[in-house]
Amino acid sequence: MATQKELSDFLAQVERRAFKQAVFAVHDDAAALDIVQDAMLKLAEKYSARPHTEFPMLFQRILQNAIRDHFRRAKVRGTYSTQLSSLGAGGDDESDPLDTLDVEDVGNVPDSPAARFEQAEVMAFIEDAVKALPDRQREAFLLRYWEELDVSETAKVMGCSEGSVKTHCSRATHALAKVLRAKGITL
Amino acid sequence: MNEKDFAAKLKPWLDRSATQVGELEATRLKAARLRALDAYREPVSILGLATVNGGVLENARYTLLQRGLMILPLLALVAALTVQSIDTDVDLGEIDAQLLTQELPPDAYLDQEFRSWLGSSR
Numbered sequence: 001m002a003t004q005k006e007l008s009d010f011l012a013q014v015e016r017r018a019f020k021q022a023v024f025a026v027h028d029d030a031a032a033l034d035i036v037q038d039a040m041l042k043l044a045e046k047y048s049a050r051p052h053t054e055f056p057m058l059f060q061r062i063l064q065n066a067i068r069d070h071f072r073r074a075k076v077r078g079t080y081s082t083q084l085s086s087l088g089a090g091g092d093d094e095s096d097p098l099d100t101l102d103v104e105d106v107g108n109v110p111d112s113p114a115a116r117f118e119q120a121e122v123m124a125f126i127e128d129a130v131k132a133l134p135d136r137q138r139e140a141f142l143l144r145y146w147e148e149l150d151v152s153e154t155a156k157v158m159g160c161s162e163g164s165v166k167t168h169c170s171r172a173t174h175a176l177a178k179v180l181r182a183k184g185i186t187l
Numbered sequence: 188m189n190e191k192d193f194a195a196k197l198k199p200w201l202d203r204s205a206t207q208v209g210e211l212e213a214t215r216l217k218a219a220r221l222r223a224l225d226a227y228r229e230p231v232s233i234l235g236l237a238t239v240n241g242g243v244l245e246n247a248r249y250t251l252l253q254r255g256l257m258i259l260p261l262l263a264l265v266a267a268l269t270v271q272s273i274d275t276d277v278d279l280g281e282i283d284a285q286l287l288t289q290e291l292p293p294d295a296y297l298d299q300e301f302r303s304w305l306g307s308s309r
Contacts (some may be wrong), residue, residue: 002226011223015216016205027207033215048189072205128198145194153191173190176197187196 002052008053011040018063021142024131025067035070039063060147061157064139122185129179133172134159140168141176 002010015036022032039062047058051107132139136158144165154169155162160186208216283292295301 004224004229007227008220008224011220016208016213017202019208019212020201020205031210033212033219036216037219037222040219041226043224044226045228048229095253121205123200126197127204130201141194142201145191146198150228169194170190173193177193187200 002055003048006046006052007044007048007055008022010052010059014056014059015040017146018059021063021146022067024127024138024142025135026070031070031123035063039066042066045153046130057153057157060143060149064143064157080113112116122187125185126176126184129176132179133175136164137154137172137175139164141172144169145173 012079018036018039020030022035026032026035039059042062043059044056047055049056130142133141139158140154143149143157144151149157151162151165154165158165282291282295285295
């Protein structure tokens with residue numbers, strides 16, 4: 001069973017990433033904050049008796065459900081707008097963008113204002129590209145590679161098969177690489 | 188480059204993006220976290236067999252109390268009816284009146300005690 005400190009530490013550690021995940025999904029900071037707050041409350045209220053090692057997966061499951069609930073409610077209100085995705089899978093380009101994309105290690109924050117500006121621009125572009133991914137691809141990609149859940153954990157959180165997770169992750173990665181390459185972005 | 192390598196290179200960018208959350212959002216996130224911690228209830232062990240969080244136990248107690256309150260009017264009604272049914276006090280004034288006006292119901296004459304009383308009073 002988790003102590004209050006373990007819960008506090010866990011939430012402090014994940015809150016910003018959770019917020020970003022929600023922003024990527026719902027494209028609205030205020031709604032994302034509400035979603036994260038709901039998820040935190042639910043974890044504290046219902047799962048504090050569970051070992052803290054289970055928190056990452058439980059929290060992700062709660063968070064993803066909260067995001068889905070947000071869309072359900074929005075749909076009911078009739079304000080749901082379909083996301084436009086320029087990164088859909090199955091494009092005409094047969095080549096693998098991962099083969100040609102130059103990637104370098106991300107250094108520290110650059111010293112010069114120009115370099116800092118450039119880095120901010122790249123980051124904004126990456127965020128937009130992640131936002132533009134189809135929902136399931138983005139969910140799988142972020143859970144698998146940002147939250148570092150393994151395939152089976154990701155499948156449990158998403159409520160799908162491990163094969164689907166692999167497919168979503170692969171498509172998301174290729175879509176992101178393609179967009180970055182098209183923009184000439186070097187990570 | 189394979190999928191994992193690419194994702195590994197992208198991760199620091201996402202991490203940095205998360206650290207650059209605005210001050211307002213960071214404050215609201217902290218407030219949300221504190222609110223969640225307020226909702227935390229120390230886990231409670233039930234007879235050493237299972238552990239549930241305090242909230243669940245509190246909810247269970249609350250539910251029991253709620254149910255108790257819901258059936259309270261019903262219990263009161265049943266109690267009232269029971270008291271009424273075992274209330275054997277006879278309205279003596281009414282019997283006297285019926286006796287004087289000779290409007291006693293025939294059942295009264297079937298009562299042995301009444302008949303013996305009637306005989307002795309003549």
